[in-house]
Amino acid sequence: MTENIPNFYYFCKKYYITMKGMTVNEIIDETKAGKNIPDFLIYFFIILLLLIDFMPYFKTTEIINIQFLYLSFLNLLAGIYLYLNNALIPPTFFSIWKKSQFLKIYIIFLVLCAVSFFVAKNTSLVITKMTQLLVVFCLFLNLSILLKDKLQLFFKIVFIVGIFAFLQSWQELCHFIIIPKRASIIDLLTNMKGNTGNINILAASLSIKVPFLLLGIVHYNGLRKYFLLFALFSATAVIFLTGARTALLDLFAIYTVYIIYLLREHKAVRTTFTKILLLIIPTLISVLFANSIFEKSKDSGRYVSLQNRIGEINTNDASANVRLLYWENALQLAQKNPVLGIGLGNYRIESIPYEKYISDDTTVSLHTHNDFLEITSETGILNGLLYFALLAVLFFINLKNTIKSSSEQTKNIAVLALMLVLVYGIDSFFNFPMYRPTMSIFFVLILALTILNNSKTSEILNATRLNTKTIAIALIALSLFTSYTAYHICKASHLQYMILSDDINNNTKGVLTGDEVLKQMPDYPNVFSTSESFYEYAGIYFIRENNFEKALQCFSKAEKINPYVGRIDFYKQVISSKKGNLDSAYIYAQKAFSTRPRNYDLYKSASIYATLKKDTVQLLKNHALFSTYRNIPEEWVKTAKSLQNAGAGYNRLVEFLDSGLRKMPKDSTLLSQKNAFLITDYLIKGQRYESESKSDLALKTYQSALKIDPDNIYVLQNIGFYYLKNGQYDKAILNLTKALQKPGLNDGKTEYYLGMSYQLVKDKANACKYYRIALDKKFIDRNNPAIQNCG
Template sequence: MANQVLEKAQTDERFVSTADRLTKVNVNDGSINRRITFYKAAVALAKQNPITGIGLGNYRVESIPYDLTTNLSVPLHAHNDFLELAAETGIFNSLLYFSIFVVLLFVNLKRLIRTKDNQVRNIALLTLLLLIVYGVDALFNFPFYRPTMQLCFSFLMAFTFVNTEKQIEDKTSLNKKILLGFVVLCVLPLYVTYQAYKTSKLEYLIQTDNINFAASGVLKGDDVVNLSPKIPNVFQSSEAFVEYAGIYYFREKAYDKAIKLLDSANKINPYLGRPNFYKYLIAAERGLPDSAYFYVKSAFYQRPISDNFFETATTLASSRRDTTEILKMYAAFPEGVTKPKSWSTAYFSLNNAGYSKAGLADFKALALKSFPKDTLVQKAISQLAITNYIIEGQRLFAAGKHQEALNTYERGLKLDPSNIYVNQNIGFYYFNLSKAGAAIPYFKKALALPGLNNGKTEFFLGLCYVNVGDKANACNYFKLAGNYPDAAKLLAIHCR
């Protein structure tokens, strides 16, 4: 029955078959290490609230600080239903839940061994097989949150209750009080289920809008506010619904409404940093640089593994020459998480902020020790050194120290012969000394590499060819210079 129903939902991983769920148990080293992290988080949360737990469904929020190894995802489940229930509803409740499986095991095992009725034994065997599948999945995955696995659990319970040799002779209806009791007992779960259905529907609509990247969507901020559910109030991926309402209002330029909802989102899930990042965007659009700087730093410290938050925050810090904050943010990365990319981002930001040469040297030594063979680190060190050679060469030329300037440029060229800016600057060096013939090869090499598209190099290359008397090449490069100032004028003069 489950497989027939699910044929139309084959692309949705939440609705896979029971057998497929069992095959999804991954036992490779990386998976085991992640699961150990999830288990530790569940145990720690259970210890903090051993009686009542943190609340059903809250593991996906409260476990985030325990797994700061990747910014691509958050630990939505503990991958062990018993530990997750201990964290969410308390240790006693988790033991009670586990005891259900123990009772089901003994009851059906007893029937399989002792009962002589073949039908009862066959059903007991089927039930034990269901129990094994569900039990293994509960130890390594999260069937508690998977509809098809809950269908399996329902059959498991039903087969256990009805599978008996005793035939009920009395066909009279159930006692009305008992029946009424069952109905009353179902009201609260049905209400929660209905709210969860509304939640799922709204989540689908928001995902369809793709409001994280789109400027607008089918929904409006008011729609999300009016449709926002009470149970649960977060996405499957742990973001609060009011956070998305704030994003909609941000897109609509309703900044005051957006800030109010983003503040509410921070209270619901204070570990993602996105609400404060959007508050940074709002402050930037309102022309409030101090507030923008404060909020983007806050966003990073809430999620100190986000490359995007880190790059944005360090860029603002470098413009303020706040080297202390750059170092502080780099140090905030969890131990073992700091990556070469983060180091190179901090390295360039420190240089742009005017950090001392001694300080930069120490920071470079840190990378060479931590990432001795990483090509990204080597490239960043080389690129920054070349940039400094270019700046120093320009300063020496302006001071009239021409040979020293050329020597400085050549040191940069030795580090990376294919660097377009070193080649371009050597071309300008010879052009400014009226040595057009010597400048041409460097300009042409710079143009042969990707990255120059403003027409400046083509324009000066055209001037070089004018100076050496090559009219055809001069006209060609003036044309290639496009809208660069005076390019059209010189084209008209020299290329009639």
């Protein structure tokens, strides 16, 4: 073959066949150069990408920050390698991109995301999220170049992903194979998250690897097949144990597509059904395994059974209803900002006012749980449609190749990409995979496989040449930028980790000081992953240090960043209270509560100051607002006691509790509090009757109270005192003794009068016994004649 090449060169040169200024000679040189990328480099790069699921947190609060920095560093290394070996980059490579419709959509999408910077209230969040999107884009560039002319390695890459699917799932599964005696199965189940961030992301991360396992099992024989079968069992078992409903939908979609593909492609029915059965058996075994663990957990919620969890996939489920409300909020934001949105990443702050009536306490959504709607609200309606169109085009391109291609390799790649698009698309509809590196690397793989699987020789011949060094330099420059910004994002995440370790919300001091927090104040992001401003926490440190002036300065800056959760006004209330300015504290407490009317802590704080101000009208207003959204018995009791302390009368208190009992007729907490008020009223009346020498009425009143609660120590005590005053000492002894059998009487008073009762019946031994107890409790001193008579 090689000796014929010069003749071919001569032929090409003689007739000078040129495609857009490019000779066949140059095409051959380029093809030779493009095949010089070592195979081991491809494997090594894929392995490095998949390692993100095993990275430590490095003292940051979110693993994604470290993962994006790591990916950016990989991009930089790849760019440097390609610069030093620029001949490996096909000069015509980027011309293939020009013919790709979905890449045009992708690039326009990224541009519109960047343009949203100019409308964002919080530009630091735009920089943060744009960094992550650019890391993914650079990764796509690098992976596309590395995999160019390397699709023959497809099934080896499939096997590598299978190995990591096994390692990732087994890391979780091993906890359930041998369960320690004292281990709580519920704790084991709820703590499943690996290094992905949470349990649902773990499930998604494994779901998107399942298509690789299916293809590998069908393709390979021998030990590799058996290994991948066990990996499939492990991966699906962990997915089932997570109870993640989106992942269950993913599995259904994956199996449906691949089974249809196998039935269509393979005419030998018996062999095909054998292959399908081989794929289904490990999954069925994992179902049995997961249900056996659920039975041991004895849970009544998420982990009852797999069948129960599947049955919860409907819009009547509470979490589904909340998700629908988040979607509605995103649409409202999009309607108010239809062109460029509110700014990339700004949903986590700007959505909070829309959630004040649907989210309890300090809970905020942070994400819409629908990437399409989140992008729509953040970057405009057009960009939301573009993002949806991107995945739709990827789906139909690969579906077409799966159905119509005559090449088996093309079909295998297309059906894999098709299943990956389905998993990623379903997860995008219910969650937020866009900013999760464990999902992003597969999004990049979808893009790279789709473009390379559709590039044709004719496109290469007609391609426009570019300077390969320029391409490498551009990659290096973009990777340097993302590495710099990703590093600063990690520093911010580390500062958040330090602040959370101090638990400065509850502790009086921590390792850090307010000045140290200010010194490390990040430019981006300027908020926690939970949306609170870093300045807000600096202010809390200064409160603990009694430096109220600096605290207020910090809160002023924090209020411009995120004033929507009520915490800033709460801490201003704390400052006013410490300064002794109760009027200002009252105003700030009310403002904080009105900002988040479902926050129980803010509600209690507002109630405390309303009680101090004797403002029963405001107490009832606050109660009406809070109970509209959270009708909980503890709140009714809290308000009732606050009304009592603010001077509300007995009838008003009972009427208030009766209104609560009409809403919650079987609640023992409310009934108990109502009875407590009734008993207190009887005791007050009985004591008044005694002072008016109406002994019979006093006794009847006490007995009425005793009918409500026969074991009430204060009623028994008062009846005992009554009998003692009226000379019925045996009855006094009986009731006072019963009162002391219950906990709560600790001042020694009851023991003293019980001793007196025994003394009056001439039982000196018992009299002295109880006098000594009264002495120990310091109700009497040693000069008291009663104790002196005891010797």
